[in-house]
Amino acid sequence: MRWSLNIGSPLGIRLELHVTFLLFVGWIAVNQGLLTGDALRAAEAVLLLLLVFGCVVLHELGHALAARRYGIATRDIVLLPIGGVARLERMPEQPRQEILVAVAGPAVNVALAALLYALMKAVEHPTGLAELLRGGLLETLLLVNVMMVVFNLVPAFPMDGGRVLRALLALRLPYIQATRIASAVGQGAALLLGVVGLFYLQNWTLAFIALFVFLAAGEERALVQTRTSLTGLPVRAAMLTDFRRLDARDPLRRAVEYLMTGGQQDFPVMDGEELCGMLTRAALIAALERGGMDVPVGEAVSCERVFAEAGEPLEHVVSRLRGRERSSVPVLEHGRLVGLVTVDNVGDLLLVREALRKYASST
Secondary structure, three states, X not given: OOOEEEEEOHHHOOXXXXXXXXXXXXXXXXXXXXXXXXXXXXXXXXXXXXXXXHHHHHHHHHHHHHHHHOOOOEEEEEEEOOEEEEEEOOOOOOHHHHHHHHHHHHHHHHHHHHHHHHHHHHOOOOOOHHHHXXXXXXXXXXXXXXXXXXXXXXXXXXXXXHHHHHHHHHOOOOHHHHHHHHHHHHHHHHHHHHHHHHHHOOOHHHHHHHHHHHXXXXXXXXXXXXXXXXXXXXXHHOOEOOOOOEEOOOEHHHHHHHHHHOOOOOEEXXXXXXXXXXXXXXXXXXXXXXXXXXXXXXXXXXXOOOOEEOOOEHHHHHHHHHHOOOOEEXXXXXXXXXXXXXXXXXXXXXXXXXXHHHHHHHO
């Protein structure tokens, strides 16, 4: 994700910290003590915040490890001021698997809450409701984990509870219909949450979370609709066959010429007849800033063989494009470069198919 810093790879999963999280930590420190000169209080507030987000990381790792069990990789876990996001390569296609992946995160919080409660009992710490609401470190962490369980299991798609709802519906309904219903429920819950946050509690954070849930529900619905529309189509149905390619020994000057004289933005890079990688527009600009126009193309591209096969399902490639945040991927057939699949081409294909569907239904 843009504006994120890599801070480690627990269990082989990249953990990123969005820069807005650092701003949030700074704001907490200033608001809780630095502004008045109480450095100790500020340090305690920051420590509590970091421990809370440690619970968030463990929650997201729960999702990631459950998904790994079904062969689904996790791109990364990103920490934001409003929480964490485990970005899976894809969601499980079987409803029962989706239920298990969705509940794995809250299950971690249940375990953490139980562990904290047992620790408080072991040290003979009071565990009554009044003591829990008093706001000490252990009490706060316990309540935070309980709240995370309750909040995440609200059936507001695409939160965990919403995904469980979609999976339960998908046991009896087509997946796209289950998604539409769960998305509508999620957006309705988001609107209600936003109204409560803005007009009754005057809580802008709650309103912002409601906006995030509303937009994410719509995005998930659109993604599933796209995937459904592409079902059964091979990659060759959407690939671009009239495209430019570069040799690893070509100067960047040639890539600039191709970029300026055509609509293509990413270029396959060949080492003889072998595909070496893709030179993206961003990589081209970065290489020009470092070395100018005469740098060989091969020095500006990492030789990773990320490609699609012409006969594989198009929906799988679209998921990979989304997962790797790419705008295009080269297409091979029998080891030979035969085309490119771009986000724009897939969009054009969807528009054409929708227009033909409307024409067929009107005649």
